[in-house]
Amino acid sequence: MTHPTDETLNGYIERELSPAEHVQVATHLESCADCALVVSDIQQIVRDASALGPIDPPAHVWEKLAHSIVDSRQSTVASRQVAVESQQVAVDSQQVLAESPRPTVQGLEPRAQGQEPRAQSLEPKAQSVQPNAHSLWPRYGWAMATAAMVVLAFLTGRFVHEREQQSVAEQAPAVTALPASVDQTDVRERVLLIAVGDHLERSQMVLVELAHAETRGQLDISAERQLADDLVASNRLYRQTAQQMGQDSVATLLDDLERVLVEVARGPSTVSMRQLADIQQRIESQGILFKVKVIGSDIRKPPVS
Amino acid sequence: MSRVSRPDAELVARCRAGDSDAFEALYREHSPRLYALARRMTGSSPESEDLLQEIFLQVHRKLDSFRGDAALGTWLYRLAIRQCLDFLRSRQGRMRAASHPLEDDGSYMPSTRETPGARIDIERAIALLPPGCRTAFVMHDVEGLEHKQIAEMLGVSESTSKSQVFKARMKLRAMLR
Numbered sequence: 001m002t003h004p005t006d007e008t009l010n011g012y013i014e015r016e017l018s019p020a021e022h023v024q025v026a027t028h029l030e031s032c033a034d035c036a037l038v039v040s041d042i043q044q045i046v047r048d049a050s051a052l053g054p055i056d057p058p059a060h061v062w063e064k065l066a067h068s069i070v071d072s073r074q075s076t077v078a079s080r081q082v083a084v085e086s087q088q089v090a091v092d093s094q095q096v097l098a099e100s101p102r103p104t105v106q107g108l109e110p111r112a113q114g115q116e117p118r119a120q121s122l123e124p125k126a127q128s129v130q131p132n133a134h135s136l137w138p139r140y141g142w143a144m145a146t147a148a149m150v151v152l153a154f155l156t157g158r159f160v161h162e163r164e165q166q167s168v169a170e171q172a173p174a175v176t177a178l179p180a181s182v183d184q185t186d187v188r189e190r191v192l193l194i195a196v197g198d199h200l201e202r203s204q205m206v207l208v209e210l211a212h213a214e215t216r217g218q219l220d221i222s223a224e225r226q227l228a229d230d231l232v233a234s235n236r237l238y239r240q241t242a243q244q245m246g247q248d249s250v251a252t253l254l255d256d257l258e259r260v261l262v263e264v265a266r267g268p269s270t271v272s273m274r275q276l277a278d279i280q281q282r283i284e285s286q287g288i289l290f291k292v293k294v295i296g297s298d299i300r301k302p303p304v305s
Numbered sequence: 306m307s308r309v310s311r312p313d314a315e316l317v318a319r320c321r322a323g324d325s326d327a328f329e330a331l332y333r334e335h336s337p338r339l340y341a342l343a344r345r346m347t348g349s350s351p352e353s354e355d356l357l358q359e360i361f362l363q364v365h366r367k368l369d370s371f372r373g374d375a376a377l378g379t380w381l382y383r384l385a386i387r388q389c390l391d392f393l394r395s396r397q398g399r400m401r402a403a404s405h406p407l408e409d410d411g412s413y414m415p416s417t418r419e420t421p422g423a424r425i426d427i428e429r430a431i432a433l434l435p436p437g438c439r440t441a442f443v444m445h446d447v448e449g450l451e452h453k454q455i456a457e458m459l460g461v462s463e464s465t466s467k468s469q470v471f472k473a474r475m476k477l478r479a480m481l482r
Contacts, residue, residue: 010471041478048427049446054337055344057357062332065358069328069365216460273460274394281395285359290366 004028009038013046189245196238196250200296203231203257207289210264210279219276222269229265232258253295256288313377320368332361335378339385345443346389348432356392360385386444390458393440430480434473441466442473 004012004025011017012025029036206227213219239254260282271279283289319327339360344353363384371380431439431447440459444450445466450458452466459466 006475007471010474014467038478041482042474045427045474045477045481046446049431049442050449052345052428052447053341055341056337057340058354061336061340061354061357062329065332065361066325066329068358068362069325277391277394281391284363284391285395287362287366 003032003035006038009035010042013039013042189247192238192241192245192247193250196242196254197296199231199234199238200253200257200292202227203235203261204289204292204296206231206264207260207283207292210276211283211289213276213280216273218270218272220270221264221267221276225264225267225269228261232261232265235261250295253291256286257292260286260288310376314373317368317371317373317377320365328365331364331377335381336361338378339381342382342385342443342448343389345428345431345447346386346393346440348434348436348439352392356389359392360388363388386448386458390440393436426481427477430477433480434476438469438473438476441469442477445470446474 008017008021008025012022012029015022017025029039206224209224210221213221235254235258239251239258242248242251242254263282264279267279268275316327316331320331336357340353340357343356343360344350347353347356364381367384371377375383431443434442441455444455444458445452452463452470455461455466456463
């Protein structure tokens with residue numbers, strides 16, 4: 001007697017055999033206890049498997065999860081505070097940019113003359129902070145403008161700091177030429193946050209593209225790779241600046257982001273399904289896209305008065 | 306048309322509003338099914354706990370994108386199974402799989418039935434399956450997905466899915482006899 005193969009018996013259970021084969025196997029099972037036992041065992045396994053139910057997770061899973069969610073909410077609250085701080089950036093930063101060259105001309109002639117042309121040359125880019133101007137800028141033009149604005153802000157801040165020191169030494173009244181309400185450290189922080197907000201928006205575009213990409217073969221990610229490469233240098237600058245200014249949450253986020261950007265930038269232009277999954281896992285496992293979205297959107301959100 | 310029941314819609318709305326009690330209620334209601342899925346797919350309790358936590362972090366992050374086109378449970382299940390597959394595809398998952406006690410050589414045979422009761426036996430036996438056929442078996446025989454769906458999710462052919470399920474059944478039979 002020829003026994004059906006295990007595959008045939010499995011096909012019999014799955015009802016995937018032709019009618020003729022099905023009848024043939026059924027007839028065989030009536031007379032073969034061994035094959036009937038195989039079928040019976042497999043049918044039992046299928047029944048048992050389909051009857052498997054939910055399993056209560058250990059209590060500590062919820063505790064850890066709740067803790068993680070609280071952490072993410074605290075991050076959101078912190079970023080909302082950042083949003084409030086950035087409320088007057090567009091106005092204040094332009095105010096500083098507009099006003100800081102004037103006292104330099106009055107108080108510190110040689111240095112001011114050295115600084116003034118640089119400030120003026122960057123001034124039009126600083127004006128592009130206004131929302132309506134955003135769409136007029138090409139993709140990288142906006143990045144350059146924000147980076148330039150940050151540089152300008154730090155140059156301005158550094159210059160004013162030096163000027164204040166010199167003014168104090170000379171007991172000069174020039175300090176009063178600055179608006180009393182403008183705290184240079186605050187302004188620099190705000191300018192940084194505006195720039196970081198825009199940087200996060202561009203980074204988010206790269207991360208979203210990669211996180212949602214699908215392939216069963218090879219996928220060309222050269223555009224995302226190039227963009228990541230462009231973002232790495234500015235990310236490093238913003239991170240270091242944030243660290244220097246004590247913006248720890250922003251610095252931490254940028255540190256996490258930098259690792260992902262570097263990985264993409266230094267990776268291949270074409271990735272396999274597995275390599276893509278690795279990148280996506282990296283993005284997912286750190287929750288980096290979520291953090292970028294939350295903090296980025298909060299920074300960019302119009303402040304509530 | 307929304308397929309979300311009113312209690313689910315209210316629960317989602319409260320979660321979106323930042324109501325932590327609502328999110329805990331959502332977790333309590335759905336985590337047993339998703340934890341079971343994660344545990345059977347990974348074959349590991351510690352990994353499935355991490356995976357469950359990651360699944361619900363994703364739920365927390367993505368709840369705003371829930372449009373109600375499917376029932377909440379279905380949406381959660383899809384998200385969870387995608388997360389499980391991502392985990393299994395990940396480098397970490399592959400490394401752990403490489404050191405799995407049972408590979409595809411068919412050599413493993415449990416010395417004794419560890420605990421009485423067929424269901425507990427089959428749970429333990431599923432955990433001991435090689436990762437490849439375990440995934441297909443869990444998706445087909447436990448979760449009830451069609452081979453076509455499994456093939457699409459795993460990026461393999463339907464015949465490969467059928468072959469893996471068959472292989473898993475035969476290994477389970479050897480372990481449970």
